[in-house]
Amino acid sequence: MSTKKILIRIGSLRHGGAEKVLITFLKNIPKNKYQIDLLLNLKSGKYLSEVPDWINLFYLNEGEMITTNKPWEIPQKAYRKIYQGILKLFPKLLYKFILKKEDYDIELIANHSLLQEVLKSPVKTSKKVVWVHNDLFSIPEYKPNKLIKFFKADKIWVISDKIKDDFQKLARNSIEKEKLIKIYNPIDSDEIVNKAKEKIEFDFSEYQEKTFVAIGTVFPQKGFDRLIKVHKKLLEEGLYHKIIIVGDGYDFIKIKNLIKKLNLEKTIKMAEFQKNPYPFLKNTDYFILSSRYEGYPTVLFEALTLKKPIIATNVSGVKEILHKGELGMIVENSEDGIYNGMKKFLTDSHIPDQYIEKMNKKELPFSLENAVNSLLKILDNL
Structure with missing residues (x-):
């Protein structure tokens, strides 16, 4: 059986919970079990040095995140936005010139904000997975008509019972409900x-x-x-x-x-x-x-x-x-x-x-080994 090829996308590897969880997961995957490409919108963050050396790292831009609008920062900020916008609009350019491949078995976004990027992938045969780390139902800009689009993915990984329950209420049929998988984030x-x-x-x-x-x-x-x-x-x-x-x-x-x-x-x-x-x-x-x-x-x-x-x-x-x-x-x-x-x-x-x-x-309610093995089993069954 050939090794599965997986593309994982996330904004950056800064010091957020989603970034930490992803790195913990990657560090505990057996080497060479999969062929993994990790694509960052911005090559930055404290966890960059912790990416295992057997994982292929790609990025759209590099440098620190620009969070202000200081005059001297605006040109670089605008360039990043335009460049990433073009690649989002014409994803074939990304896969042809940066990733240089279109034969992924699984495409996983580790940040819900990249939903459209994975759905617009030119790789039509890959399984699309969305890893939801936030209670989107509590964020004002995520209205039902926006949340329903998550069901276009093949699987939706959710990290709490509440998020799963809310998505199930939004699901229009049993097929959409079956796309929801409650997972446990790996903690070391x-x-x-x-x-x-x-x-x-x-x-x-x-x-x-x-x-x-x-x-x-x-x-x-x-x-x-x-x-x-x-x-x-x-x-x-x-x-x-x-x-x-x-x-x-x-x-x-x-x-x-x-x-x-x-x-x-x-x-x-x-x-x-x-x-x-x-x-x-x-x-x-x-x-x-x-x-x-x-x-x-x-x-x-x-x-x-x-x-x-x-x-x-x-x-x-x-x-x-x-x-x-x-x-x-x-x-x-x-x-x-x-x-x-x-x-x-x-x-x-x-x-x-x-x-x-x-x-x-009380024994603490989590296990690194169990969480990682559970995620590996899910990936193997996709």
Whole structure:
């Protein structure tokens, strides 16, 4: 039996959850089991160096992501957009001159935003797979008429029960329902524990007070603006604590300005992008997920692995990961919900201690080997 040829597409290999999951998967595939081409829209990101050497890497553009509109950046930003737009409009050019092949068995997009790219592929015989990492039903621009187009793919991989249920309700027949596959994202717990022990250039000695850490790309989805406003309110009530936000993104300056506007520079630290965020989990007291929506927030697995008490808004995937609140506090998806959760942690130390006790007693609900083997079996059966 010939080796399957697989094309995997993703925007970049920056520090997002989808990127981390993809790299973990690729690193754990047996070498030479498949012929894999990995195509990036932008060759950039912390995970580039972790791509296995047996995987063929292609890209449309290279360099860092441009998130601002500074005058000197506009020409390059415009060039990238036009160039990628042309290749999207005329995909045969991409397959002929960049990939130089049109005989893939499977084409998989690891980011839902590339749906049209995979559907317009000139390789008519390949199986088209869409890996959905976000709760698209909670994103305003994803209306039913847009979401229904996902059923044009051969398979839709979803990462939470909620996302699968929502797609099933949208499906028009049993054939479309059968396209949905619930998968488990591979998480390397040993890597998390080992990296958490590494020394980084950050002075944690300044954080003797109870400290919450939030980790994620800085944009509206993550709700850091809500977290900051709640922090201000709790301080005004005399509940002193600190917050560290780890990550960057196009909302970074806006969030930093909000911190300055509310005079919170002494109690909130924007740690920016960190190649290794795990020491922040290890060296702070609590982890908080303030997101407005998610797909399956793998950062919660990382916090569980390091036995960190968790407060999380009730977004997709949270109930599954935290076992309906047994392993962490699930709060209403609002400022009030975040406020109530943080206040409980700050006023009653027994609450976070009880979560640690439960985490220590319970086997964590994921396995790297099982998740990878499950994905390999799905690919083999396509």
